[in-house]
Amino acid sequence: MVSQDELDLIERLKRGEESAFRSLVEQYQDLVYNTALGVVQNESDAEDVAQEVFIQVFRSIGTFKSEAKLSTWIYRITTTRALDLLRARKSKKRFGLLKRLWETEEESPVENISDFNHPGVSLERKEEAAQLITAIAQLPENQKVAFVLHKLEGLSYLEIAEVMGNTLPAVESLMHRARLNLRKILEKKISAP
């Protein structure tokens, strides 16, 4: 159910009020950034995705129907944008060898995904969390999104279903398969000498 405050904010956004846009960004910036970070696993890429998300929200707020919550819509845009970036990164890798001949130092990605540590993890869990994050990166797109939304954003399966446009049983099955896959990946890694 959409609250009255949210409806007011949407109306002000539709009128193009800058103060409304600023308050929207302040309210949702960490939600967007944290979700994007979980998917793309790189801080500067996540910030880039977050900016693109707010630009898209600003441009298409006129088409937003207040049937769903604003946060659900924003989560949907965020996951789509983050996955787009991952796909672009994959296709870049294919042309990597050729591109490296022309790329300057600043253009090439400096941070390595396998070295990524989520800034919200406590120090004593850092090592295990890094292993889990590396394993999440190997999941198929849908499983990755569902797992990130559940683990990093604390969304319930029902909320994930709304974001992903799926049914609740479909999300339950997605999460089950994600856990199975993660177990396989981690078992292989941990038992390796």
Added chain:
Amino acid sequence: MKQDVTQQVEKVLNSLDQVNRASVSPYFYSSLRRRMEAGNAQPQHGFSLQPAYTILALLFLFVTNVYLLLNQPVTQEQKSTEVEEQTQWKTEYALQEVTPYQENPIEWVAIK
């Protein structure tokens, strides 16, 4: 041993429980506004005319052309048309092939 691995896997799987939400930099809003004002709102990971792509495309066109040129099949019809054209030219300009004997038969016999 297997139990140790299972325990470790469970520990890793639960390592993101109660994780704090990551926060953007304090300059996020100002850099977002700058980007919007600069009109740089288009995603930057589409196809672009970077030198690598351009050279790759040119290379592809060149290889395709060379391949087609080398493997162009010559049909029987083309061959007969070429012969006909040559004959017409020869007739028109009196370019008959003349052997040394035909050119000067007496000299030719003397040499022999």
